Amino acid sequence: MRPDDIPEIRTLDLFRNMSDESFGDLIRGAYVQTFPPQVQLITEGDYPDFLHIVLTGSVEMFASWNGRETSMATVRPISTFILAASIKDAPYLMSARTAEKSRVIMLPSMDVRAVFEVDNGFARAVVGELAQCYRAVVKTSKDLKLRTSIERLANYLLRSSHRAGGAAEFDLSIEKRRLASFLGMTPENLSRAIKALRPYGVEVEGPTVRIVDRDSLEGLAKPNPLIDDPST
Numbered sequence: 001m002r003p004d005d006i007p008e009i010r011t012l013d014l015f016r017n018m019s020d021e022s023f024g025d026l027i028r029g030a031y032v033q034t035f036p037p038q039v040q041l042i043t044e045g046d047y048p049d050f051l052h053i054v055l056t057g058s059v060e061m062f063a064s065w066n067g068r069e070t071s072m073a074t075v076r077p078i079s080t081f082i083l084a085a086s087i088k089d090a091p092y093l094m095s096a097r098t099a100e101k102s103r104v105i106m107l108p109s110m111d112v113r114a115v116f117e118v119d120n121g122f123a124r125a126v127v128g129e130l131a132q133c134y135r136a137v138v139k140t141s142k143d144l145k146l147r148t149s150i151e152r153l154a155n156y157l158l159r160s161s162h163r164a165g166g167a168a169e170f171d172l173s174i175e176k177r178r179l180a181s182f183l184g185m186t187p188e189n190l191s192r193a194i195k196a197l198r199p200y201g202v203e204v205e206g207p208t209v210r211i212v213d214r215d216s217l218e219g220l221a222k223p224n225p226l227i228d229d230p231s232t
Contacts, residue, residue, distance in 0.1 A: 005105065013129065014083075014125045015125070017121035022122060032106075035101070040096070044094050048092060049109055051083060052104050052107075053105040054075050054081070054102060055077055055078060055102075057098060058075065059097065061073040061075060062097070064095070069181070071181035072094050074173070084133070087113060099174065099178075135232075149193050150193045150197065153183060154197060154217055155228055159223075172209060199216075200217045
């Protein structure tokens with residue numbers, strides 16, 4: 001690991017309040033690697049050798065069963081994955097692959113667990129991050145179970161606009177095939193949902209989205225902070 005990587009990691013909520021000694025123990029066996037797109041980093045069912053931290057690029061979390069595959073989430077800098085498996089020394093419930101050229105730090109899981117046992121600041125941060133992950137899963141489940149496909153897409157576009165600083169025009173951060181999977185739709189259903197949003201002031205050309213009537217779109221989407229606000 002390069003010395004200039006360390007300050008970035010130290011500022012993460014997960015590591016900010018731990019002692020310098022524990023932090024040193026944690027990163028002693030760590031290393032950094034740059035991966036090209038579409039490299040599988042972990043496989044569901046395997047046991048975790050490392051806790052991963054995405055420094056640059058993005059990583060797609062996905063799962064498969066009976067010949068089917070679905071996109072679960074996209075991890076962007078600076079974030080960890082998969083913390084729960086590393087702490088429990090339990091099999092991965094998801095796989096991960098790079099969505100683009102990505103720089104990733106790998107911390108040995110056995111060191112993560114050892115530091116968790118002795119450093120209270122780190123342990124509290126781990127509990128906090130796991131709690132936040134749990135709440136994110138509940139929100140995703142509510143989004144899938146309570147909303148129609150068109151409502152899910154409408155709210156996704158509003159959240160994307162918010163991440164883009166409230167911009168009325170922005171580019172989708174993932175390809176449409178992956179977006180359809182993430183929203184629990186087929187590519188064909190996503191295409192129909194995009195067309196269905198035109199009367200509500202949404203124009204989509206390739207990866208570019210323009211929201212020309214936000215009030216109309218919000219009237220359809222009915223965004224709810226208990227589903228859509230990542231800070232709650």
